[in-house]
Amino acid sequence: MARTVDPEVLELRREMAAMRQEMQAMRREIRAQHATSSHQTISHAVHVPRTVHLTTAGHEEPVPVFSEEPSRPTGPRAPVDSRLITSDGPVQSWADFKVATTKNETMQIGGIQVGFPKGRPTIASEDKAYAFSIGLLAQGDFGGFLGAGPKRGEGAGNFNKFTENARRLRLYMSWRYKDWVVNVTPDFGSSSVDGTVGLFEANLNYTGLRNTTLTVGYFMPRMEEESAERSSGFEFLERPTIVDLVRNIAGGVGRFSVGGEHWENRWLAAAYFTGQKFGDRSKDTTITDSQTGGVVRVAGRPYVSKDIDVHVGAGATAAFKVNENKNGRQYTFSDNMEVPLGETSLLTSGALTNVSQIWAAGPQLAVRWKNLLVKGEYYHIGVSRGHQNMGPELPSLGFDGWYVSANYTLLGHGRAYNPKIGAFTTPGVDYDFDPLHGHWGALEVSGRYSVTDLYGVADQGGEGINGNQQTVWQGGFNWYPNQHIKFMLDYAYYIASRSKGASGNVNLFGRNGNAIVTRIQASF
Numbered sequence: 001m002a003r004t005v006d007p008e009v010l011e012l013r014r015e016m017a018a019m020r021q022e023m024q025a026m027r028r029e030i031r032a033q034h035a036t037s038s039h040q041t042i043s044h045a046v047h048v049p050r051t052v053h054l055t056t057a058g059h060e061e062p063v064p065v066f067s068e069e070p071s072r073p074t075g076p077r078a079p080v081d082s083r084l085i086t087s088d089g090p091v092q093s094w095a096d097f098k099v100a101t102t103k104n105e106t107m108q109i110g111g112i113q114v115g116f117p118k119g120r121p122t123i124a125s126e127d128k129a130y131a132f133s134i135g136l137l138a139q140g141d142f143g144g145f146l147g148a149g150p151k152r153g154e155g156a157g158n159f160n161k162f163t164e165n166a167r168r169l170r171l172y173m174s175w176r177y178k179d180w181v182v183n184v185t186p187d188f189g190s191s192s193v194d195g196t197v198g199l200f201e202a203n204l205n206y207t208g209l210r211n212t213t214l215t216v217g218y219f220m221p222r223m224e225e226e227s228a229e230r231s232s233g234f235e236f237l238e239r240p241t242i243v244d245l246v247r248n249i250a251g252g253v254g255r256f257s258v259g260g261e262h263w264e265n266r267w268l269a270a271a272y273f274t275g276q277k278f279g280d281r282s283k284d285t286t287i288t289d290s291q292t293g294g295v296v297r298v299a300g301r302p303y304v305s306k307d308i309d310v311h312v313g314a315g316a317t318a319a320f321k322v323n324e325n326k327n328g329r330q331y332t333f334s335d336n337m338e339v340p341l342g343e344t345s346l347l348t349s350g351a352l353t354n355v356s357q358i359w360a361a362g363p364q365l366a367v368r369w370k371n372l373l374v375k376g377e378y379y380h381i382g383v384s385r386g387h388q389n390m391g392p393e394l395p396s397l398g399f400d401g402w403y404v405s406a407n408y409t410l411l412g413h414g415r416a417y418n419p420k421i422g423a424f425t426t427p428g429v430d431y432d433f434d435p436l437h438g439h440w441g442a443l444e445v446s447g448r449y450s451v452t453d454l455y456g457v458a459d460q461g462g463e464g465i466n467g468n469q470q471t472v473w474q475g476g477f478n479w480y481p482n483q484h485i486k487f488m489l490d491y492a493y494y495i496a497s498r499s500k501g502a503s504g505n506v507n508l509f510g511r512n513g514n515a516i517v518t519r520i521q522a523s524f
Contacts, residue, residue, distance in 0.1 A: 082428030242401025250293030350461015412442025
């Protein structure tokens with residue numbers, strides 16, 4: 001039995017009192033409108049001559065009808081309604097879409113409804129069977145590197161003291177016919193060099209089965225908890241290095257995929273068969289045999305209460321064969337320092353030749369206690385290689401990586417678990433930013449430690465070329481003035497051991513440095 005002083009009970013009582021006041025105001029307004037309408041009708045009957053005739057609009061002349069809902073308050077919001085609006089969330093079923101669009105104010109023109117559910121311009125038929133909507137995710141980064149200079153005899157590399165990058169500029173366009181949904185999302189941003197136009201997704205989805213989404217087309221299958229959080233909801237600017245490496249083996253942005261996922265309140269399962277990425281053959285016209293692979297993920301909540309959420313899961317991915325081009329089947333693991341400013345990558349495995357198969361697997365664990373969230377993931381990567389022509393057999397390789405992070409919400413509702421994605425969402429904004437009334441939005445602080453080791457054996461990337469290890473310490477603040485805007489400030493300190501495999505000989509003796517980056521984000 002909940003206590004009468006329980007915050008949720010008090011909040012529910014406040015909401016019920018507010019609803020009663022709104023209903024009373026609506027009754028008074030309806031009575032006033034009715035009295036005015038009656039007075040006008042009597043006056044019209046007395047003063048208008050009999051020779052004047054009024055006609056209604058015909059069927060070919062639809063009349064706009066605006067809903068008369070009271071203006072929606074900017075707070076206080078219940079935790080479930082306070083999270084950041086994400087454009088790349090899971091595809092809604094037809095039933096969920098009808099509920100979401102009914103809750104929001106709409107304008108009706110004949111049999112067409114125009115509204116803004118969750119801030120997304122949406123045009124729908126009256127029965128919501130047909131619909132079209134446009135969403136947005138815009139991320140602009142600016143910052144630079146400190147103490148990243150080369151040692152004597154090394155190449156300088158690209159480590160700007162101050163620069164900018166449009167990280168993600170995505171337009172989420174969605175067409176619906178009942179439970180069939182087509183998503184097409186161009187991307188005008190880039191992880192390294194903005195100005196490059198690409199494709200985030202282009203796929204067909206079916207949502208007619210309970211809590212299930214089936215997908216075919218260019219998609220981003222997710223096997224890691226960090227990726228399942230969606231890029232608009234990250235604790236830091238980017239994913240940990242090991243997550244970026246394993247997700248791109250057979251997944252990643254714009255990967256051809258066939259599969260689906262199913263969720264319940266306490267568990268989620270997903271599986272996809274995958275091919276090559278959108279644009280692979282355009283970037284390399286010598287590809288003669290395309291990649292095939294697969295991605296699998298399972299996640300669960302073995303314990304949940306008001307103050308505690310426990311997440312456990314596992315993910316696995318495999319490239320059954322990688323793209324084959326004029327140089328055979330090659331693959332290179334490489335990544336930046338978890339800072340998306342176009343810098344030269346210091347971490348690398350070197351170009352691995354005669355690759356027959358690549359796989360990765362590992363566990364996920366996260367625990368939320370009130371406003372504190374602690375989580376971590378570990379993945380092992382295996383690389384199998386075939387025989388060289390007229391040469392010795394190449395050894396198989398094993399790489400490892402992991403991270404652990406902690407997050408605490410200082411203002412607003414703490415991060416919460418979303419069973420539809422099997423991951424945690426952003427903090428909740430109680431009230432929109434309004435300093436005159438003491439409302440400051442939501443604020444969180446985060447810290448992360450990640451390690452990735454790509455060293456397997458001597459000369460794994462050719463004569464004298466070895467893989468190396470990278471460690472990144474990171475801290476940051478995220479501020480949410482409302483449900484659509486986000487400001488991020490990250491500091492990163494990185495350490496990379498030496499490797500001749502890095503381009504431009506920028507890491508012959510090992511490198512370390514600092515980076516400070518700010519991000520401005522809008523999401524609708």
